[in-house]
Amino acid sequence: MESHSTPLPLQERLPQNNNPKRAIELLILSLLLILLSHRLSLIGVHGAPWILAALCESWFAFIWALTVNAKWNPAVYRTFPENISKRFKDLPHLDVFVTTADASLEPPIITVDTVLSVLAVDYPPERLACYVSDDGCSGATYRALVEASEFARLWVPFCKRHGVRTRAPSVYFSAAEIGSDGGGSPEFLDEWRMMKKEYEELRQRIEQKINDFASFQCEEDAKDFSGIEVRNHPSIIKVIWENKQAGPDGIPHLIYVAREKSAKHPYHYKAGAMNVLTRVSAVMTNAPFMLNLDCDMFANNSKIMLHAMCLMLGFDNEVQSGFVQCPQQFHGALKDDPFGNQVVVLQQYIICGIAGIQGPPYGGTGCFHRRKVIYGVSPGHGDSEKITKERFGHSRELMESATQTTKGTTKKEVGIYDLSSSLEAAKIVARSDYEFDTSWGKEMGWLYGSTAEDINTGVRIHANGWGSVRCTPDPPGFLGNAPVGGPESMTQLKRWATGLFEIIVGHNSPLIAVVTKKLRLRQCLAYMVINLWAARSLPELCYALLLAYCVLSGVAFLPKGPMVMVPITLFMIYNAHTLMEYLHCGLSPRAWWNNQRMQRVTSATAWLFGLLGVVLKLLGISETIFEITRKEQTSISDEEEIDGDAGRFTFDSSPLFVPATSIVLVNLVAIGVGLFRGGGGEGVGLGEVACCAWVVLCFWAFVRGMFGKGRYGIPWSTIGKAGVLCSLFLGLCMLG
Numbered sequence: 001m002e003s004h005s006t007p008l009p010l011q012e013r014l015p016q017n018n019n020p021k022r023a024i025e026l027l028i029l030s031l032l033l034i035l036l037s038h039r040l041s042l043i044g045v046h047g048a049p050w051i052l053a054a055l056c057e058s059w060f061a062f063i064w065a066l067t068v069n070a071k072w073n074p075a076v077y078r079t080f081p082e083n084i085s086k087r088f089k090d091l092p093h094l095d096v097f098v099t100t101a102d103a104s105l106e107p108p109i110i111t112v113d114t115v116l117s118v119l120a121v122d123y124p125p126e127r128l129a130c131y132v133s134d135d136g137c138s139g140a141t142y143r144a145l146v147e148a149s150e151f152a153r154l155w156v157p158f159c160k161r162h163g164v165r166t167r168a169p170s171v172y173f174s175a176a177e178i179g180s181d182g183g184g185s186p187e188f189l190d191e192w193r194m195m196k197k198e199y200e201e202l203r204q205r206i207e208q209k210i211n212d213f214a215s216f217q218c219e220e221d222a223k224d225f226s227g228i229e230v231r232n233h234p235s236i237i238k239v240i241w242e243n244k245q246a247g248p249d250g251i252p253h254l255i256y257v258a259r260e261k262s263a264k265h266p267y268h269y270k271a272g273a274m275n276v277l278t279r280v281s282a283v284m285t286n287a288p289f290m291l292n293l294d295c296d297m298f299a300n301n302s303k304i305m306l307h308a309m310c311l312m313l314g315f316d317n318e319v320q321s322g323f324v325q326c327p328q329q330f331h332g333a334l335k336d337d338p339f340g341n342q343v344v345v346l347q348q349y350i351i352c353g354i355a356g357i358q359g360p361p362y363g364g365t366g367c368f369h370r371r372k373v374i375y376g377v378s379p380g381h382g383d384s385e386k387i388t389k390e391r392f393g394h395s396r397e398l399m400e401s402a403t404q405t406t407k408g409t410t411k412k413e414v415g416i417y418d419l420s421s422s423l424e425a426a427k428i429v430a431r432s433d434y435e436f437d438t439s440w441g442k443e444m445g446w447l448y449g450s451t452a453e454d455i456n457t458g459v460r461i462h463a464n465g466w467g468s469v470r471c472t473p474d475p476p477g478f479l480g481n482a483p484v485g486g487p488e489s490m491t492q493l494k495r496w497a498t499g500l501f502e503i504i505v506g507h508n509s510p511l512i513a514v515v516t517k518k519l520r521l522r523q524c525l526a527y528m529v530i531n532l533w534a535a536r537s538l539p540e541l542c543y544a545l546l547l548a549y550c551v552l553s554g555v556a557f558l559p560k561g562p563m564v565m566v567p568i569t570l571f572m573i574y575n576a577h578t579l580m581e582y583l584h585c586g587l588s589p590r591a592w593w594n595n596q597r598m599q600r601v602t603s604a605t606a607w608l609f610g611l612l613g614v615v616l617k618l619l620g621i622s623e624t625i626f627e628i629t630r631k632e633q634t635s636i637s638d639e640e641e642i643d644g645d646a647g648r649f650t651f652d653s654s655p656l657f658v659p660a661t662s663i664v665l666v667n668l669v670a671i672g673v674g675l676f677r678g679g680g681g682e683g684v685g686l687g688e689v690a691c692c693a694w695v696v697l698c699f700w701a702f703v704r705g706m707f708g709k710g711r712y713g714i715p716w717s718t719i720g721k722a723g724v725l726c727s728l729f730l731g732l733c734m735l736g
């Protein structure tokens with residue numbers, strides 16, 4: 001395929017100088033160790049509270065050491081998409097998978113926008129196919145996609161003709177400037193108005209479909225969807241649009257997949273959906289590369305597929321890019337990240353740092369995979385002898401296509417398929433019992449057993465010896481939705497914490513893979529930074545309570561004499577350092593503060609319950625489940641925009657909020673008692689009281705919540721439970 005003797009570069013690793021950062025991070029580590037050794041030396045004097053403090057501080061030092069390792073040598077790549085067509089006459093085929101699961105939490109118009117943005121990217125249309133998996137098996141979603149495919153016939157040529165940048169129509173038409181992309185000639189403006197009108201009509205039709213199911217029932221496809229039970233139905237696979245046209249003017253295939261569900265077989269949430277999509281696409285188009293998108297993650301850079309291919313094809317050895325991950329970035333996100341879930345700094349420093357070891361973790365959406373990597377092939381191996389019924393299941397078509405994949409030959413190079421002829425084979429591999437007694441979900445495909453199937457699957461790929469690469473073009477490749485609101489954010493963070501911790505205690509643990517497989521040691525340690533989120537909740541909770549305990553029972557918590565400068569310096573340097581990180585990423589001091597306090601809140605709510613979830617699973621008491629995040633069409637609802645409270649923390653009656661409320665109550669009492677005593681007491685000074693005040697400041701959202709109304713208020717039942725816990729704790733302090 002290569003047509004140049006001295007190949008033009010497709011990618012280049014940019015040198016990074018982060019020595020000053022390394023120095024500060026090591027300094028923080030040293031201060032932690034000094035504090036720790038001081039504690040240990042005085043345990044004899046101060047007894048139990050200092051033993052507990054030393055345990056917590058050892059843990060903090062351990063986590064910080066892991067963090068330093070993860071951030072040590074960041075990797076940033078530049079890509080040269082303009083060179084790719086000069087080097088390769090034919091670009092490889094790419095199958096895109098979009099997953100949706102619930103038409104009410106994930107309104108069809110969101111999925112439609114994502115699909116339209118994919119159909120319109122700058123990539124040869126005859127080499128692209130878009131599969132939508134619908135775990136909600138919703139007629140409304142299906143009909144919306146049918147409507148969308150008709151709109152695509154106008155939209156795709158419009159985007160390509162005018163070089164439109166954002167090809168998700170809702171975003172494009174909500175942009176302030178008319179014609180900012182197309183030059184603004186009168187002809188363009190006419191066309192723009194026409195497109196906008198067509199899109200408004202599409203929106204209306206889609207909204208009607210949701211609200212008015214009856215009108216939809218008389219349509220031809222109605223019989224497939226009427227009376228469907230979401231968890232119990234045969235598979236419905238429909239070729240919504242088949243591209244029969246060679247050349248640049250076609251529109252990519254669009255296929256709808258609602259896999260079979262039955263009460264007898266677990267369906268494994270998104271991981272299950274991805275495995276079905278992998279198999280269905282294998283028997284239909286069998287592209288050697290696939291891209292995975294959540295339904296709310298639209299293509300924001302029309303050349304993103306080319307950027308990713310630069311990283312897939314641009315290394316001397318393919319082992320370096322088993323998968324290519326675009327970072328999660330968000331559209332229309334709230335100012336200053338009030339819920340601390342926009343993860344900009346985490347991406348910039350931790351993930352980018354891990355990218356310099358074995359490669360970034362697989363983070364779910366926005367990731368390109370080599371198909372053979374998903375099939376469990378190790379780098380440098382064809383492994384076609386491993387394509388057996390025992391591993392892949394009984395479909396002959398699937399095994400044939402997998403043989404081609406591992407040998408590196410694509411089914412049909414020209415790219416014109418007869419999709420309908422493969423529908424029967426597709427329905428078979430989408431059956432709910434297809435995976436029974438096969439390797440799907442165990443050694444192959446998306447792995448089961450964790451609600452963070454993405455990280456889990458990524459660990460397995462790294463353990464097989466593959467590397468991965470981060471793809472960070474400007475503008476960003478994909479943008480999605482960050483959840484807004486206390487319960488919504490905490491539900492998502494709880495699922496992640498649960499899923500990440502499940503991985504450590506599961507069969508596919510990085511701790512095992514580092515010994516038995518090809519996972520690198522530093523990569524394993526880097527995984528621990530995120531996989532241990534749930535476990536980090538306990539020491540933090542313990543520390544916050546210990547502080548209050550010391551104040552209440554008049555025991556010293558901070559070192560005395562000149563040694564007190566150690567924790568003070570540590571506190572100042574740590575906060576200044578993290579603040580600098582936020583400023584460097586172009587974020588405000590407010591965003592820094594929001595993230596600092598939200599980390600404490602997350603730890604005492606989502607991470608703690610994540611830990612609990614895994615413990616209950618290990619004890620066999622309950623299974624962990626995947627709770628879907630609600631997606632807003634625009635992140636700020638009108639009502640909130642009016643009262644200006646969009647970033648204010650909201651609550652519900654979930655037990656998630658009890659521990660954090662208790663922490664606030666306990667520390668408020670401690671501050672009261674401490675001030676009343678004038679900081680006096682035996683060992684306690686104003687320093688300890690100031691520490692309690694810092695805790696309360698971090699949990700200020702909860703202090704406000706105690707006085708808030710409606711969803712801004714903590715429910716009385718939660719305050720009551722927290723009050724009981726707080727009294728028990730106070731009783732304990734009196735005993736002590």
Ligand SMILES: O=c1ccn([C@@H]2O[C@H](COP(=O)(O)OP(=O)(O)O[C@H]3O[C@H](CO)[C@@H](O)[C@H](O)[C@H]3O)[C@@H](O)[C@H]2O)c(=O)[nH]1
Pocket residue numbers: 098099100101102106133135268269270273293294295296363364365451452453454492495496499626627628629630
């Ligand atoms: O039974 C299910 C449940 C979920 N999904 C899809 O999975 C995706 C992610 O779900 P969402 O509720 O949006 O979770 P997020 O926390 O926003 O997702 C992140 O975290 C997940 C793992 O916890 C990954 O699967 C995602 O790719 C990653 O973006 C969505 O497209 C869902 O439609 C399914 O297809 N089937």
Ligand SMILES: [Mn+2]
Pocket residue numbers: 294296480481629
């Ligand atoms: Mn999401």
